[in-house]
Amino acid sequence: MKSWIKARGEGGVPGCSSAFARRSLATRVLGRYRLGESPWGRPAATAPVMPGRNKAASASSLDLPSREQEGDSSRGAKARAPQDESDGEGGDHGPNPGLGDPEIVKSPSDPKQYRYVILQNGLRALLVSDLNNMDGTPSVMSSDGEDEDSEEETDEDDDSGAEIEDDKEGFDDDYDDADECDSDEDLNDPDSDLEELTDKDEVKKRARTEKQSAAALCVGAGSFSDPEDLPGLAHFLEHMVFMGSSKYPDENGFDAFLKKHWGSDNASTDCERTVFQFDVQRKYFKEALDRWAQFFIHPLMIRDAIDREVEAVHSEYQLARPSDSNRREMLFGSLARPGHPMKKFFWGNADTLKHEPKIYKIDTYTRLREFWQRYYSAHYMTLVVQSKETLDTLEKWVTEIFSEIPNNGLDRASFDNLTQPFDTPEFHKLYKVVPIRKIHSMNITWALPPQEHYYRVKPIHYISWLVGHEGKGSVLSLLRKKCWALALYGGNGETGFEQNSTYSVFSISVTLTDDGFKHFYEVAHVVFQYLKMLQKIGPDKRVWEEIQKIEANEFHYEEQTDPVDYVESLCENMQLYPKEDFLTGDQLLFEYEPEVIADALNQLTPQRANLILLSAANEGKCHLKERWFGTQYSVEGNIKYWSDLWASDFVLNEDLHLPEENRYIATDFALKAPDSPETEYPVKTLSTQQGCLWYKKDDKFKIPKAYIRFHLISPLIQQSAENVVLFDTFLNILAHNLAEPAYEADVAQLEYKLVAGEILLGKFLFTPAVFEMIIEQLKKTYFNVLIKAETLAKKLQFLPLVHPCPVQFRVMDLPNIHLLCKVKTLNKGDANSEVTVYYQVECLLWMHMEEPCFDFLRTKQTLGYHVYPTCRNTSGILGFSVTVATQATKYNSELVDKKIEEFLFCFDEKIKTLTEEAFSTQVTALIKLKECEDSHLGEEVNRNWNEVVTQQYLFDRLAREIDALKSLSKADLVNWFQAHRGNEGKVLSVHVVGYGKHEGDAEVPSSSDVHNACSEIPQLTFLSACTLVNITSIKDIKAYTSALNVLPYHKILK
Incomplete structure (x- = not known):
């Protein structure tokens, strides 16, 4: 189990936004640190649950231990070295x-x-x-x-x-x-x-x-x-x-x-x-x-x-x-x-x-x-x-x-002699940082001795569980009541950056409200009070056994994970654990050793901590700059009052205490006998004027798990932009109110999430302070979305809501010309540009296109790191697009657009000369893909739920698509592509342009040198095409789209 626990928040905090106020397992598995991924505090959307696999006799399987057996293993806490x-x-x-x-x-x-x-x-x-x-x-x-x-x-x-x-x-x-x-x-x-x-x-x-x-x-x-x-x-x-x-x-x-x-x-x-x-x-x-x-x-x-x-x-x-x-x-x-x-x-x-x-x-x-x-x-x-x-x-x-891979006979590089890398005066200070996003965040970090060899005890996981708790007596519960914090994360994601052979990080990150930012020292003090309370009472066996039981339950009834993700995880586990623990070492708790836990816990003191405070309010006050990413920051020691207080035996807070015993941990995993015949697809079991109920008995995975989803539809929500924002606010306040009472059930794997359109009706009360807190955070969230070039590129296709209007699923019918919408990115100083060329196509076309698209635009033309074609289904209207993420410091967006057109011209020639054998191979591959069985219950649920939400109810869609593919010819594909690529094609190019010399910016400010105020209403700056020919430029989205025909929502039923 990855030792990163997050206390969920609300109002634009993780998972809570315009469309979602999401809740899920409190224990998060962080993505491993990748060059190309965020290494710190990256929570997965959900904790992966590996689907119900039955016992096979050819290998040992783990039976759930009884309370007497748990923690009494004779094996020591220190790990044996991986098999040599x-x-x-x-x-x-x-x-x-x-x-x-x-x-x-x-x-x-x-x-x-x-x-x-x-x-x-x-x-x-x-x-x-x-x-x-x-x-x-x-x-x-x-x-x-x-x-x-x-x-x-x-x-x-x-x-x-x-x-x-x-x-x-x-x-x-x-x-x-x-x-x-x-x-x-x-x-x-x-x-x-x-x-x-x-x-x-x-x-x-x-x-x-x-x-x-x-x-x-x-x-x-x-x-x-x-x-x-x-x-x-x-x-x-x-x-x-x-x-x-x-x-x-x-x-x-x-x-x-x-x-x-x-x-x-x-x-x-x-x-x-x-x-x-x-x-x-x-x-x-x-x-x-x-x-x-x-x-x-x-x-x-x-x-x-x-x-x-x-x-x-x-x-x-x-x-x-x-x-x-x-x-x-x-x-x-x-x-x-x-x-x-x-x-x-x-x-x-x-x-x-x-x-x-x-x-x-x-x-x-x-x-x-x-x-x-x-x-x-x-x-x-x-x-x-x-x-x-x-x-x-x-x-x-x-x-x-x-066996042909060479062995050089040299010892493996070792860094375990370079311990305590952060035991320096520079580390134990407060760093104020100017962020890119509009956030207030406080990060308290300790660098501990390496903890990997204590994987059987998992001391950091135990501490994370308590620090990241959000029930009564927790840090976040108290900070919420003061309206100082929206979310809190605590622990170690087991990335290479956070855990390696030289040190292990324990980090606590608090998403602050505006008021919390003003009181960030007091917020830090609450955190230190909680840690001191844990140190004083020492490790608690009851809490450790609860964690052990929850992890064991999940492991015992795990669902299968995707093969490519599964092998990736296991090959890294093999570097860390002995053979018998390849599958269990990163998840299960084996031995309760309080002295190991206490040793890690006692190092989490104020004197050993590093504090980083991120806020746009630091702008103009930070005069140092990190070399590689240009981060502006300042360094200061803690003010004397807090330094003296934290060096003393400060008083504990009586509102902070251990969580109560979790009464939601499952103990009965017996499957219920079916009371009706099993069906291949969901069946409608209830239909009234108010709605209907669809039901499907799990006859495939046979695990003690159920999905219940409600789609409550209201025409009021999207009648106006104001209604959308009001509903966002409602969802986030609701998530805030539910967080504490539902937390224990949540961590015991009784998960829930709130999605726009899925409303929990009942008692709904909130204070003015909570309302203001949510509103301020939503402003930041909206702003943080819009400053990303790729997000803005997607949003430019939508018609602004100015006046309330009846809500329908509609799509603008593009004219038979090449349109261009070119705007400047809202994030001043960001060099990243995004170019998407959209044609108003079929999965099979995408199969043929993906590899040559990558090879031509990225490998050979080196236009950008992210290059991909996309099949689109916009309310039943099919299309395809090609997207390139590039930099204005390297290329002009119009050059990239031309290269995309050049690729599509070459691709046109490629599919014309495609052999029947190659075409048949691709068709067969796609058919095989669609014939693949679901790997876990959630996948089947998602596919069927999509049919319900879109009100198409074509639960056998895959089988019908397979039949259609079997009758498809190469000529069908070629004719279709050419028909949509010629002069009669409907094309929309969207350019979100970064700052750089190739876009005419003589002087490009650093991302940290510019001020993007989330209180300001972002204004799009439309640009003209300079080198593209036969292009119609859009300078006013509302005015242009108001003259277009509107296509109704089209259900794909054949």
């Missing part, structure tokens, strides 16, 4: 060859089989066979997978790999830290999830998450190993290994191969680890493994590709700069002792990898190859493969393919 090469060799499976490894402890709900092998070159591999069905019985082998060796296909035109970017929201700070809110993106129209099919709806989601086969490899080296004169080299190498291999030299071949068979891949760089993962349809898994393994056997990394890929790394860095969490992380790392790797610049950019090496005559190409030879050694690597194959087959494949 002397622990065993591949192929030795004891008396049960062909079966799983009985030493690997797994959930009783897990039907998969596991085997751990060590290859002769030292690579350690975990084989995962998911041949069994949910009920534990073997599944029938499909004809296309009975004999992979005899059915291998070769693709002469698909010869290697190139890294795919993260999802377009990859490291965006729509969730990027605790104080910034979890998802301003949620302010998007709730129907937007239905519009962007590629990334948010069934097509992209299923493509990325339901692969039958997946693999992940973790290299035990990362950015800590960067040389001092080449910052970012580890991250750059992670990019470069994708650019072709000796066996498959085509630069974009691996990506093309995966896309052809509906696969995906990615990679990420952490402080001490680098992870690569991919998934693909099972029939092509062996060939994909061979292609992928060449990255580690003999990557080309040719000189010609270096400059181009440096631009991709630089674009990634530029996209990360406007993130407050990334900026705070860089500032935090700069406080480490000289010589500690945390002071390094992990991201890398064009200066560190290209320009400065040229000045100092550093051969980046040679150093890159030397870095690969030193750190990409087989004995540092852990591999996980998962497929519907037997364990013996998987072992054969892994042995044949991965």
